[in-house]
Amino acid sequence: MKEKDVAGRPRSRIGVLAEDVIQKIAAGEVIESPASVVKELVENSLDAGARRVEVEIAGAGKELIRVTDDGEGIVPEDLPLAVMPHATSKLKRSEDLAAIHTLGFRGEALASIAAVSRLELISRPPELPHATRLTVTGGVAGEPVPAAGPPGTTVVVRELFFNTPARFKFLPSEAGLRRAVAETVARLALAHPEVAFRLLVEGEEKFVTPGDGNLGSVAVAWWGTGIARSLLPVPLEEGLAGKVSGVIGSPGVHRSNRQDEVFVLNGRVIESRSLAVAVERAYESLLPARRFPLAVLRLELDPAAVDVNVHPAKREVRFRDEAACFRLVHFACVRALQQSGTAAKTLAGDLQAPGGGFVRPSGSHLPAGRAAAPAGARGESSRPGELPLGLLETAREAGEGVEEVGAVAEGRAGLVGKGPAAAGLGTELPLRRALEELRVIGQFHRTYLLGETSGALWLIDQHIAHERVIFEELQEEYDQAGGRGERVVQELLLPVTVELPPALAAALPARPAARDETPPGAKAAAATARSGASAPLSFWEEMERLGFRCEPFGPGYVLVRSLPVAWRPLGGSPGEAQGTGRDRRYGEGLAAALEAAFAEAWAAWSGEKVGSDGAPWEVAGRRRILATIACHAAVKAGEPLEESQMKELVTMLARTRHPFSCPHGRPIVVEIPLSDVERRFGRPVSR
Ligand SMILES: Nc1ncnc2c1ncn2[C@@H]1O[C@H](COP(=O)(O)OP(=O)(O)OP(=O)(O)O)[C@@H](O)[C@H]1O
Ligand SMILES: [Mg+2]
DSSP states (O other), X not given: OOOBOTTSOBXXXXXXXXXXXXXXXXXXXXXXXXXXXXXXHHHXXXXXXXXXXXXXXXXXGTXXXXXXXXXXXXXXXXXXXXXXXXXXXXOOSGGGGGSOOSSOOSSOHHHHHHHTSEEEEEEEOTTSSSEEEEEEETTEEOOOEEEOOOSEEEEEEXXXXXXXXXXXXXXXXXXXXXXXXXXXXXXXXXHOTTSEEEEEETTEEEEEXXXXXXXXXXXXXXXXXXXXXHOEEEEEXXXXXXXXEEEEOOTTBOBSSGGGEEEEETTEEEOOHHHHHHXXXXXXXXXXXXXXOOEEEEEEEOGGGEEOTTSTTSOOOEETTHHHHHHHHHHHHHHHHHGGXXXXXSHHHHHTSTTSSOOOOOOTTSOTTTTTSOXXXXXXXXOTTOOOSSTXXXXXXXXXXXXXXXXXXXXXXXXXXXXXXXXXXXXXXXXXXXXXXXXXXXXXXXXXXXXXXXXXXXXXXXXXXXXXXXXXXXXXXXXXXXXXXOXXXXXXXXXXXXXXXXXXXXXXXXXXXXXXXXXXXHHHHHHHHHTOXXXXXXXXXXXXXXXXXXXXXXXXXXXXXXXXXXXXXXXXXXXXXXXXXXXXXXXXXXXXXXXXXXXXXXXXXXXXXXXXXXXXXXXXXXXXXXXXXXXXXXXXXXXXXXXXXXXXXXXXXXXXXXXXXXXXXXXXXXXXXXXXXXXXXXXXXXX
């Protein structure tokens, strides 16, 4: 009769794998650091169905690592097998390798850890009255002996690498080791919100999650309330490849590396360059150059559609249909970002709504006092540009640059405004609608538009708002030009002579890029078609496709015959770029404005040929041209605006796809809730 565990499930006993299976396993487990020990031990706990996992390290993990769980345990007879190489309860035959349902499958981790440490394995299946302990020193196992202990398993790893001095010597700094352990536990916790995690570092509690099944609770514990509030939900998206859901950061929060991009595949934390690019592309122009978003994306795929048996540490996987996974993740993120104008749908709304999907940790095992103020909650007081405290202190210790966070991250301003109506999920005025309904009051400091809605005062940065409007318009014009046909440009009545930087003048083809008989853009489109869709256009072809028709005009000069429609005065109609305009970019100022714009666009184009998100260089280069032109065509800070212009700007902004952050990733809109104003005046806060 097959044994049952306490939940009545048949218990899989540990067995040594047959030689043919061993041969097929991507073996060679190398325990490199305390973090890799922690990862393996916690994965074992998760495979054992634990609801609660506690990790403790001392001496940065070199002296002690202890992982305790409340999982199904190991029966005493199997303890010696558990630490033997190639002994596992998770895999029997080589066919099982085709569809792996557990995190472990090689039967190697415990043996590898035991070989380089003093290991103690104490386990008690819940149905047994007491635990059994087995000690292994440098791979040599003792006899199992009865011991006291609660149901579940505890693995204690002491003096890691005591018998391999070379590995010990090359460990990074203690701060680095601690940080790696914390990151490992955090990722596992983000992957498993249904499991309560607790991490103790040098006797101090660093991280606690309630195990309430809410990703938001884990996000609060790890990133702090400020950042967690700014996260955007990625609702469940189903595609041919499988399902994905999770959260991604709002564009105002970004990092200098991919550390906070977490991918979870069927419960396993994985690394995937292709998924990372899928996410980053979704942000397009929303992040500053070389900055990376936050993301926790959980994919569920048919286990047979993915091979996890390719990387010795099981960190990387091979997708049967990688392109389909890429699309699934990419579109889920694009959709989430497009919906991000709806503040009520951000986690901020949930956070403040007890009973909503996103509640603060209040796990029963949290020590008194902590439940109300989890590690991250302290982050609430952080200012823009500052990280919430909490685990990230570990990062500070390491002396590594802690990532900067955009103003939006704070959650008080920008994307996730906390209007008085924010108290209940779904009651907050969607931000995009708020923009549509905004009543413009005036201009502050000749730089910010002031507006009001019923519940808040709004500040809009006029320059970057206009920049966003023009950027999207340019992008549309550019894309249209890539299509079959003709499109509208602004023909200039009098061509404008523009002086060029020498390198740019040299790059101008001797013959004009386009003659009058060729519709603008058609030539460039034809060039693309001729040389294959992916052939990069030259700078001047890009400019032409954008609507700038230029001809050489003596050494170092170019004659500009047309402009993109988007290049027009605020509130003006196409064709007014040459009008008398008060504005310094138009009328007489046009030549100088174009000169500066061309020079900068050229510098941006000919600069680094790599997109921050791994986009092909011509895509990244084009995006930079668009952003530069948009910046030059937009109203500047310090320019007085008429009421009609302000209204026009707000209306246009409300129609953009991404009204809340500029092509460089800065926030455009800041919302000051009425309640904040009332608080400042010491008035009772109206509901
Ligand atoms: N925390 C635990 N609770 C219950 N059983 C455990 C636990 N840790 C280990 N085991 C048992 O010990 C066996 C060996 O564990 P080990 O981690 O070495 O291998 P594995 O998880 O099967 O595969 P992998 O090497 O890929 O991790 C497991 O198959 C499992 O049966
Ligand atoms: Mg394992």
